[in-house]
Amino acid sequence: MASAExxxxxxxxxxxxxxxxxxxxxxxxxxxGRAQFALTNAIxxxxxxxxxxxxARQTAKHCGEVRGQRVTLVNLPNLSESTxxxxxxxxxxxxxxxxxxxxxxxxxxxxxxxxxxxxxxxxPITEHFGGNIIAHTMVVLYYEGAQSPALESSVIQNRHFxxxxxxxxxxxxxxxxxxxxxxxxxxxxRKVNTASSDHGHYSSQYTRMVExxxxxxxxxxxxxxxxxxxxxxKQLEGCYSGEDHxxxxxxxxxxxxxxxxxxxxxxxxxxxxxxxxxDCAAAVAKGAAVGALxxxxxxxxxxxxGAAVGAxxxVLVGGAVGAAWNYxxx
Numbered sequence: 249m250a251s252a253e254x255x256x257x258x259x260x261x262x263x264x265x266x267x268x269x270x271x272x273x274x275x276x277x278x279x280x281g282r283a284q285f286a287l288t289n290a291i292x293x294x295x296x297x298x299x300x301x302x303x304a305r306q307t308a309k310h311c312g313e314v315r316g317q318r319v320t321l322v323n324l325p326n327l328s329e330s331t332x333x334x335x336x337x338x339x340x341x342x343x344x345x346x347x348x349x350x351x352x353x354x355x356x357x358x359x360x361x362x363x364x365x366x367x368x369x370x371x372p373i374t375e376h377f378g379g380n381i382i383a384h385t386m387v388v389l390y391y392e393g394a395q396s397p398a399l400e401s402s403v404i405q406n407r408h409f410x411x412x413x414x415x416x417x418x419x420x421x422x423x424x425x426x427x428x429x430x431x432x433x434x435x436x437x438r439k440v441n442t443a444s445s446d447h448g449h450y451s452s453q454y455t456r457m458v459e460x461x462x463x464x465x466x467x468x469x470x471x472x473x474x475x476x477x478x479x480x481x482k483q484l485e486g487c488y489s490g491e492d493h494x495x496x497x498x499x500x501x502x503x504x505x506x507x508x509x510x511x512x513x514x515x516x517x518x519x520x521x522x523x524x525x526x527d528c529a530a531a532v533a534k535g536a537a538v539g540a541l542x543x544x545x546x547x548x549x550x551x552x553x554g555a556a557v558g559a560x561x562x563v564l565v566g567g568a569v570g571a572a573w574n575y576x577x578x
Contacts, residue, residue: 268317268441268444268445269441269444269449270317271318272319272351272437272440273320273346273351273449274319274322274350274354274440275322275342275346276322276323276324276353276354276356277324277327277354277355277370279328279357279358279361279366280328281326281358283357283358283390284356284390285297285304285323286390287356287390287423288310288323291433291436291437292312292314293312304325306325307324307338307345307517308322309321309322309513320346322346324338324339324342327369335372336376339372339373339376340517341517343377343455343458343517344462344517345517347455347458347513348449348455348456348458349449349455349459351440351448352384352443353373353385353386355370355388355416357387357389358391359391359400359403359422360391362412364408366387366408366409366412370385377455380452384447384449385419386439386440386443387412387413387416387419387420388423388436389423390425392424393424394424394426395422396424400422421436421439463512465511465512465516466508469508469512473508477504481497484496484497
């Protein structure tokens, strides 16, 4: 088995020929059962999911370094087990966790359980992310044990699988889970990296809007924690010097960057459109205040009546226009 240093050297060589992203973001979805969660465990080489994950109800994000490359895996709950409203919430969360966009969507199926309506199962993802996400989607057929050419051949001939392949551009990978060999994981990541070098990560107007929201939230969090960060950096300066001080500062700043980013993703993922409602409320309040001043200025019978009428107009005009402007410019 190759050492970590050899893996890193091989990764650098591959980067010289194709543009491999330093942080690979993968969104995993599945039909039912534990296949997608077992695949996450296999890729990260650690049991982040246990047997209870079959009935997971919340989108989960896990990160790790695989053969010298940072990999972020975002798992949706099983699509067959999610009702519409919770699924929409989970899709919104997955959009934030994989921002600024996933490099690939892995639709993971148990090789012994190919659904007859795979295209329809994927519809919530295409509706939420946009139809172009299919160009970044790969079907992964998962099964336990060593590679079995006979089993793989029978699956490829499956009518339902063929229909799904037509929809997904013939992109698929057969992943045989053999604990003694990580070649399946290497080959899967190779395929994803090669594809991402061709088209990059998935991006749309919606994903760009979400990323901007996250960056805004990062800015707010960092401002709130500015004093804490300054104090910690001052403490490090007093405790360390030279290269040791530089290394400690870099480690702290990176840990803080990750922590703030994850917090921002969680906030935007939880609030979703509620963030826009806050903007709308603020715009309405501003419109009401301006309208009140205008109403008082036009000389109605009383200042109070003028203010009230002006406030109403401000709500309708100033608030609506302001909210629309905020929404369009976010």
